[in-house]
Amino acid sequence: MDKKVLIVEDENSIRGFLKINFRRNDFTVIEASSGEEGFRKAMLENPHIAVLDVMLPGKDGFTLCKELRDRFPDMGIIMLTARNQDMDRIMGLEQGADDYLSKPFNPIELMLRVKAIIRRIESKDVFKDKEVVERNGFKLDLYSQKLYKGDKEIYITPKEYLLFKLFIESPGKAFTRDELLNIIWGYEYFGDPKIVDVNIRRLRTKIEEDPSEPKYIQTIWGTGYRWNNEEDI
Structure with a gap:
């Protein structure tokens, strides 16, 4: 079964760019433009990976990260931010993120990090979807x-x-x-x-x-x- 990724990003251009790259790597893409919408779609779709922008309208990426981690202990979570600050990185990791990338980022690097997280998930035998x-x-x-x-x-x-x-x-x-x-x-x-x-x-x-x-x-x-x-x- 296809791997699922949830992309929560309010900038249409970045979200579209991410969607194209994930689809090229055989992911089923679930999109959201706000933290509230992202949590709702995560509850319905159970994605394997979530890519979260820090600066989101309404519920921010840190809050969403914590909620997803509490609900989905084995989900892979990567945070994205336009601010290259250590405090953002620390806060994201403290809320349960697996990894962190600053914008602008190289899509190849993002996919390498995603694949590393997937290997961790597969090693715990929780990646397989139940039909x-x-x-x-x-x-x-x-x-x-x-x-x-x-x-x-x-x-x-x-x-x-x-x-x-x-x-x-x-x-x-x-x-x-x-x-x-x-x-x-x-x-x-x-x-x-x-x-x-x-x-x-x-x-x-x-x-x-x-x-x-x-x-x-x-x-x-x-x-x-x-x-x-x-x-x-």
């Missing part, structure tokens, strides 16, 4: 985006698929309604926040034996939802 995620009797096919319970397919909408994928890949993790809204619908969504509850309720009717007494997607009263981490339910 099928299995938990509690469910099978989620990431290629076809189909959900099965046992051998029976459960028909779900694209948003229900994203919700289910997020839950099943993060068992036991509590998500607030705002987090789910931002991750699945995006920070630019300004509709009714109750859309989260509506989609959870609809998803429960499809996967739970008794939607009124859910055992898979649990409600955390006053907060949000989480996937039951017990394997034998």
Whole structure:
């Protein structure tokens, strides 16, 4: 399966330049122009490598780096900055970055550093993507985006698929309604926040034996939802 790289850079010209170089090296490229968008796409796409600009609108690169490192311990993270200052480099590494490059940089050097990080990831045997995620009797096919319970397919909408994928890949993790809204619908969504509850309720009717007494997607009263981490339910 293709290697995935997340590029979070607000300058279109630099982001386009990076995209071309990564695609030439057989990467699937995920783009974002802000820290908020970058985190949301990381949660949905699970990239192997993230290339983060330090100076981003809204959430800066250092904050995003820390959030990604907390959520994805094995992700390779490289920081980019236009400021050639030791303090930036130190701060980036302290937040969990694997490496650091100052602009302007040589694309060959960037790819060499990326490949070095990939070798580290491969040596830990965590680089291989799973085409099928299995938990509690469910099978989620990431290629076809189909959900099965046992051998029976459960028909779900694209948003229900994203919700289910997020839950099943993060068992036991509590998500607030705002987090789910931002991750699945995006920070630019300004509709009714109750859309989260509506989609959870609809998803429960499809996967739970008794939607009124859910055992898979649990409600955390006053907060949000989480996937039951017990394997034998």
